Amino acid sequence: MTLAAERPNGGVQSVDRAITILEILARLGEAGVTEVAGELGVHKSTAFRLIGTMEARGLVEQADDRGKYRIGLGLVKMAGASAARTDLVQVARPSCKALAAETHETVNLAVLADGTALYLDQIAGAAALQPHNWIGQRIPLHATSNGKVLIADLEPDLVDELVPRLTRHAEATITDRASLHRELARVREQGYAVAVDELEEGLTALAAAIRDAHGDVVASLSVSGTTFRLDEATRTELVPPLLRAAEEVSLALGWVPPREPAATDG
Incomplete structure (x- = not known):
């Protein structure tokens, strides 16, 4: 069962998915778009758009291994x-x-x-x-x-x-x-x-x-x-x-x- 399937239908879907992406990266350390899409239960293009928006805001960033993402410094700074x-x-x-x-x-x-x-x-x-x-x-x-x-x-x-x-x-x-x-x-x-x-x-x-x-x-x-x-x-x-x-x-x-x-x- 995917993480998305376990979540209630209430709330804004894109926000819920963004939070889920952060949870995935916090758990795995790094993850690619395909892996994130699988965890979310969405098409790869949807996951790519979500990650792209989050990357633009500094919430996620590309890891040294290109194609994989991790939690960004923007989120770390906010938490700090x-x-x-x-x-x-x-x-x-x-x-x-x-x-x-x-x-x-x-x-x-x-x-x-x-x-x-x-x-x-x-x-x-x-x-x-x-x-x-x-x-x-x-x-x-x-x-x-x-x-x-x-x-x-x-x-x-x-x-x-x-x-x-x-x-x-x-x-x-x-x-x-x-x-x-x-x-x-x-x-x-x-x-x-x-x-x-x-x-x-x-x-x-x-x-x-x-x-x-x-x-x-x-x-x-x-x-x-x-x-x-x-x-x-x-x-x-x-x-x-x-x-x-x-x-x-x-x-x-x-x-x-x-x-x-x-x-x-x-």
């Missing part, structure tokens, strides 16, 4: 990215919980993804009554503290490429490109970003960078709450614990802080 994000959430979770408990505000973890800030995790503090669930949502880079942190270290040309349009989301949203670059310079200088009423009226957030062993910014950690509650004095109080939590996660990822220059006698 997913695993890396899962590991990041697990590593950051204790520090996020501690920060939420200390500040009583909502703590979010975000990464750069397709020109947006993608929220991976959220911990609600005691002061956050029915907080909005940001997990899985993508937010604009120029209008949020997390977004500013994620692009602050990038070259200006790359920033402009990632943020081609400075869409206005609220009255305070940065919509001028020169202003955005000045704001990113400020983020680099002070080590954290602030967004007051920039994504939506009444929402304020502060964010700091999480770095990996290479010193690259791989995520951002933020504290957010109502603008009424997070006034200027409160924001100043939140900076030290925010920076400390971001540093804890960075250290756990292998980041080594730069050494202070040694003092010399004048």
Whole structure:
């Protein structure tokens, strides 16, 4: 009996067949079109078209033995990215919980993804009554503290490429490109970003960078709450614990802080 015969009729047939091809290659390591067609119970030309589409997307690739195929690097990279994000959430979770408990505000973890800030995790503090669930949502880079942190270290040309349009989301949203670059310079200088009423009226957030062993910014950690509650004095109080939590996660990822220059006698 073929694998295809064992599967239910529900679902999109081509998608089911593509998944079956991946399962075949995972089991056998390598397989030719004829072998795949036999396993699927379809004509060789159908298997060839499916494999060709999957090859174009990097899901499968030709093995050294031409005519045979194996799982492609595209799929491996996707799986690796997913695993890396899962590991990041697990590593950051204790520090996020501690920060939420200390500040009583909502703590979010975000990464750069397709020109947006993608929220991976959220911990609600005691002061956050029915907080909005940001997990899985993508937010604009120029209008949020997390977004500013994620692009602050990038070259200006790359920033402009990632943020081609400075869409206005609220009255305070940065919509001028020169202003955005000045704001990113400020983020680099002070080590954290602030967004007051920039994504939506009444929402304020502060964010700091999480770095990996290479010193690259791989995520951002933020504290957010109502603008009424997070006034200027409160924001100043939140900076030290925010920076400390971001540093804890960075250290756990292998980041080594730069050494202070040694003092010399004048």
